[in-house]
Amino acid sequence: MKDKTSNLIRNLINSSNSIVAVLIAFLIGGFMVLLVGESPINAYSAILKGAFGSPTAIRNTVRFAIQVMLMAYSFSVCNRCGYFNISQEAQLYTSALAMVFVSFWTEGLPGPLRLVLMILAAAAAGALTCLIPAVAKFKLGVNEVVVGVMLNYLTKFICQHLIAFSPIAAKRTSSIVSIEIPEHIPVPVITVGAVLIVIAYAFILRSTIPGHRLTVTGKNKQFAQASGIDATKVLLMAAVTGGVLSALCCMGEILGYFHMIYNEFAAGMGTDGMTAAFIGNNTPIGMMFGSLLLGALKSGSVLLSVLTEVPTELIDCVQGLIMFFATIKFFNAAQIDLKRRRVVE
Amino acid sequence: MMDWISLLELGVRHAAPILLIAMGCLLAQKVSIFNLALEGFTLFSCFFAVVGAFVFKNVWMGVLCGVLAGVLTAVIYSVFILQLQVNPVICALSINTLVTGLTRYLLKPIFNTSGRFVMPSELALPTIHIGFLDSIPVVSVLNNKSVLVYLSLLLPFILYYVLFHTEFGLNMRITGLNEEAALAAGVNTKKVKYTALLLNGALCGLAGAELALSVYMFNVGMTNGRGFTALAAVTLAGAHPLVALGTCMLFGVSESLSIQLSTSGYSAYLLGAIPYAMALTAALLPRIIRLVSNNMKKKSAERQAIELHSN
Amino acid sequence: MKKVLGGLMAALLSLSLIGCGGSSDTPSEPVEDDTLRIAFISYQEFDSSEWLQNLAAGLKDYEAKHDDIEIKTIEAIGADTYEPKVLACAQDGFDIIITTYSDMWDATCAVAAQYPDIKFGILQAEKTDEDYAAHPNIEEFHLNRTETSFLQGYVAAKMTKTGTVGFVGGNDSQGINEILAGYQQGIVYAGLDVKDLVAYCNSFTDPTIGKDYAEQLIKQGADVIFGAAGGSGTGCAQAAEEAGIMFAACDAHYPDAAPNSEIGSTLNFFENMVIAFIDKAVSGNFEGGTQHEYGVKEGAAIYEFALTNDLASEELKKEVEDLAAKIASGEITIGREPLHK
Structure with a gap:
């Protein structure tokens, strides 16, 4: 059997894991919907309609999918080097704050210049925040999950304090938000930008030298160093890239849709990205489909809450279930010897 | 003007559920399982502790139900990560999501309320008054606490003994350090891992019972991040029980510090950040100091070598 | 594999083009039925x-x-x-x-x-x-949530025996601060030189911490606690009940958590x-x-004394009624900013 075909079959088997998982999760979810007294068929048709049933639905799906995808890429880039990037919420808060502060401080400058400065500030803030746990792990030997989780809480409170009391706090609002920033990026630009990022990420990872260095370092650090790759530099570059990707997600959300910092806007975005990364098995295309799935679920649940009486808690449950089953290796391609068509233990 | 005694007293009370969760997490960590589902375990136990206490009209039945709920969640978690090889992180996060949604949802059918359920005050966890403790200056903060709080303070010592002076603890440590070697030495690593996770669940169950029954109510999301705080405390302590006692107390006392300062007019948001800032500093500062002093030692050694060489 | 990649890219691009569509959908025709x-x-x-x-x-x-x-x-x-x-x-x-x-x-x-x-x-x-x-x-x-909390502050100032009252808010945001503003101005209006302590517990879902915050205020001398913190407020109610002091409730009565200590509640009928x-x-x-x-004038908000006890005297209840009438008629104006935090 040709190698390419066996590779394809291998990939298909691996991705059928996710499909089976989603099916099981939807089955159990449907059962829970039945318990609530709603019809699962109504519920799922509402989700499908909300995800793909109209141009508005597709717009929502694309928006949420881009959000999740950038976070997934950010997590995956770091994960390849053994750096568990759980501080993504912190990166979102810091890049949001950087953007709004720069916008506030550069009031007199011309529009395009302000936008460029804001983007640079957000990227720098995201990169720095992502570097903190990375440096803690690789230079100080401190577990990066502890540093990451503490950073998440810390930046959340600092963000809340700043949008409540600092010059960027909005006056006369029911809950704490920042001032509105005038800069806008049209949604089509964000969408096309995200597509370009997918292509660029996949390309860089597979076909360029830095991408290869990243993959090799991730697989075996000692081997990489023996081959002359400066592993620490690669790791730090990965952390910087992860931070910049999170910052891009933040930029898309704030410059494209929110135009201000809402209280606790980053809640849950990190875990969504992580889920998509695992569903997609850390491959660029896989993660893209994982994010499409999560984005579709999120935009489907918008219509679900409008058209049915299914409570929002159940939607969270279904999402949790999908996450749960998505990483069970029902079929492990590595264990199937395609040449001799039998299972190898 | 700082009231140190009441700072400590509030710190002990606040640290108790965190300590219980931390001890459970520590056992899992010893067999090298990084358990992020502590919030889910604990919240589920909070809910069922209230259900048990209310249905059986007895607070200790509530504690038992809490423990059972914790063990049940742990069983599901361990089957999925040990048997079905699910990614532990995803499994943990999805358990957290599931439990949050499920407990919120179940309030309606079981108690016909939404958001929270308050029980009669007779079902509160009783506190024990140890008369002679009042006369001892600092130790008096330990008086008038529930039995679960006392248990949480004793557990680090119990676990220290079990982990370092019993065969069971040895098996745990070997399994965590090098599973192949443990298998070769005849240890049933699978059984050890399951036991560790079930104990983890049981201890989180105790924590949930303590949290819910000391205020004799359940509120949606009442664990409020304590699971992650416990995880941080254990990781900071390098999974050593006695050091973990210290780090949990650090969290408890810094939280009680922010409560004490709450009326002084500082920003409530910055005060809320105090425990996390302290943890971060405690994690990073000693290592940074060590790194800097190593560098300085290296530099001075180099300078000496150069001086010697040039002479 | 490259073909698959190319095909996926094409699908993605076309999906995103639909996603880019700037024009809105045509609004659906309103269904002509009586509902x-x-x-x-x-x-x-x-x-x-x-x-x-x-x-x-x-x-x-x-x-x-x-x-x-x-x-x-x-x-x-x-x-x-x-x-x-x-x-x-x-x-x-x-x-x-x-x-x-x-x-x-x-x-x-x-x-x-x-x-x-x-x-x-x-x-x-x-x-x-x-x-x-x-x-x-x-x-x-x-x-206008300041009106009922103004009455609450007045009641708290009249009922306190230690001269100190407390406020536990869910978070430091305008919605809660409005309630605080009314409370503080009501205290001042009573004219009895009562001190008020303000704390924010940063959570609306943690009764344990609400209880801790309330106990802290009690330690600092407060004998009336106004709990405006959702679920955490229930913890405040418990603390007040256990300490034998008084509880001022927000948006609801607390017959299960504070039957003997609740004075009354600011019932805002949204x-x-x-x-x-x-x-x-x-x-x-x-x-x-x-x-x-x-507000009070439109009957959208009232101050109601607790139904489970008789803490407040008939005299106080009459005073509050008169005050409410004054607020409704516009004789008293209440600012929306807290006097201090």
Whole structure:
């Protein structure tokens, strides 16, 4: 059997894991919907309609999918080097704050210049925040999950304090938000930008030298160093890239849709990205489909809450279930010897 | 003007559920399982502790139900990560999501309320008054606490003994350090891992019972991040029980510090950040100091070598 | 593999092109039937605050009494769901859409502009008259929470024996600070030189911490605690009950947590306000482009003494009644900023 075909079959088997998982999760979810007294068929048709049933639905799906995808890429880039990037919420808060502060401080400058400065500030803030746990792990030997989780809480409170009391706090609002920033990026630009990022990420990872260095370092650090790759530099570059990707997600959300910092806007975005990364098995295309799935679920649940009486808690449950089953290796391609068509233990 | 005694007293009370969760997490960590589902375990136990206490009209039945709920969640978690090889992180996060949604949802059918359920005050966890403790200056903060709080303070010592002076603890440590070697030495690593996770669940169950029954109510999301705080405390302590006692107390006392300062007019948001800032500093500062002093030692050694060489 | 990659890229690009489409959908034709469909979209979970729970219950009662009205309550958690949900309601043909808080203002404006025939209502939007005038199909209404908490402060100042009273708020935001503002001004109005302590517990769902904060205030001498912190407030009630001091409740009575210590509660009937808006809209009196304030005068908020005990004297109850009348008549004006934190 040709190698390419066996590779394809291998990939298909691996991705059928996710499909089976989603099916099981939807089955159990449907059962829970039945318990609530709603019809699962109504519920799922509402989700499908909300995800793909109209141009508005597709717009929502694309928006949420881009959000999740950038976070997934950010997590995956770091994960390849053994750096568990759980501080993504912190990166979102810091890049949001950087953007709004720069916008506030550069009031007199011309529009395009302000936008460029804001983007640079957000990227720098995201990169720095992502570097903190990375440096803690690789230079100080401190577990990066502890540093990451503490950073998440810390930046959340600092963000809340700043949008409540600092010059960027909005006056006369029911809950704490920042001032509105005038800069806008049209949604089509964000969408096309995200597509370009997918292509660029996949390309860089597979076909360029830095991408290869990243993959090799991730697989075996000692081997990489023996081959002359400066592993620490690669790791730090990965952390910087992860931070910049999170910052891009933040930029898309704030410059494209929110135009201000809402209280606790980053809640849950990190875990969504992580889920998509695992569903997609850390491959660029896989993660893209994982994010499409999560984005579709999120935009489907918008219509679900409008058209049915299914409570929002159940939607969270279904999402949790999908996450749960998505990483069970029902079929492990590595264990199937395609040449001799039998299972190898 | 700082009231140190009441700072400590509030710190002990606040640290108790965190300590219980931390001890459970520590056992899992010893067999090298990084358990992020502590919030889910604990919240589920909070809910069922209230259900048990209310249905059986007895607070200790509530504690038992809490423990059972914790063990049940742990069983599901361990089957999925040990048997079905699910990614532990995803499994943990999805358990957290599931439990949050499920407990919120179940309030309606079981108690016909939404958001929270308050029980009669007779079902509160009783506190024990140890008369002679009042006369001892600092130790008096330990008086008038529930039995679960006392248990949480004793557990680090119990676990220290079990982990370092019993065969069971040895098996745990070997399994965590090098599973192949443990298998070769005849240890049933699978059984050890399951036991560790079930104990983890049981201890989180105790924590949930303590949290819910000391205020004799359940509120949606009442664990409020304590699971992650416990995880941080254990990781900071390098999974050593006695050091973990210290780090949990650090969290408890810094939280009680922010409560004490709450009326002084500082920003409530910055005060809320105090425990996390302290943890971060405690994690990073000693290592940074060590790194800097190593560098300085290296530099001075180099300078000496150069001086010697040039002479 | 490359072919698959190429195919996927093409699919992705075409999907994104649809996603880029800037033009809106054609609004669905309003279904010509007798049922009036109303959507109420909350910016947070209904079970997170008493006032939201009461509001949802009130809307359900209203729906039960009117055969030809259908009310759908929806939660929009997370700022990125605001506009999608409002838009989905509009596209599904709801006749009246009510949103909540200034957070949802942008989303409401965006959808209202696309659907000029749908009547929009927004609760507590905190915008200026000019802002409202620019949107002729949005009517704003807000409840002045300072009035009832003013009465609460007066009562607390009159009932305290130690001369110190406390306030535990859920978080340091305008909604809670308004309640604090009224409370503090009520204390000052009583003219008895009472000190007040302010703390924010940073959580609406943690009764354990609410209890700790209340106990801290009690340690600092407070013998009345005003708990405005949702679920955490129940913990405050427990602390007050256990310490044998007095509890001032917000938005609900606490007969289970504080039967003997609750003096009274600031009952803000958000549901009355929303129902008044619905009645107006249904009967053709929709006043788009304006804002309305509701308070004691309109019967949307009252101060009610606890039904489980007799802590307050008849004299105090009479004084509060008189004060409420003065507020309703406009004789007393209450500022919206807290005097101190």
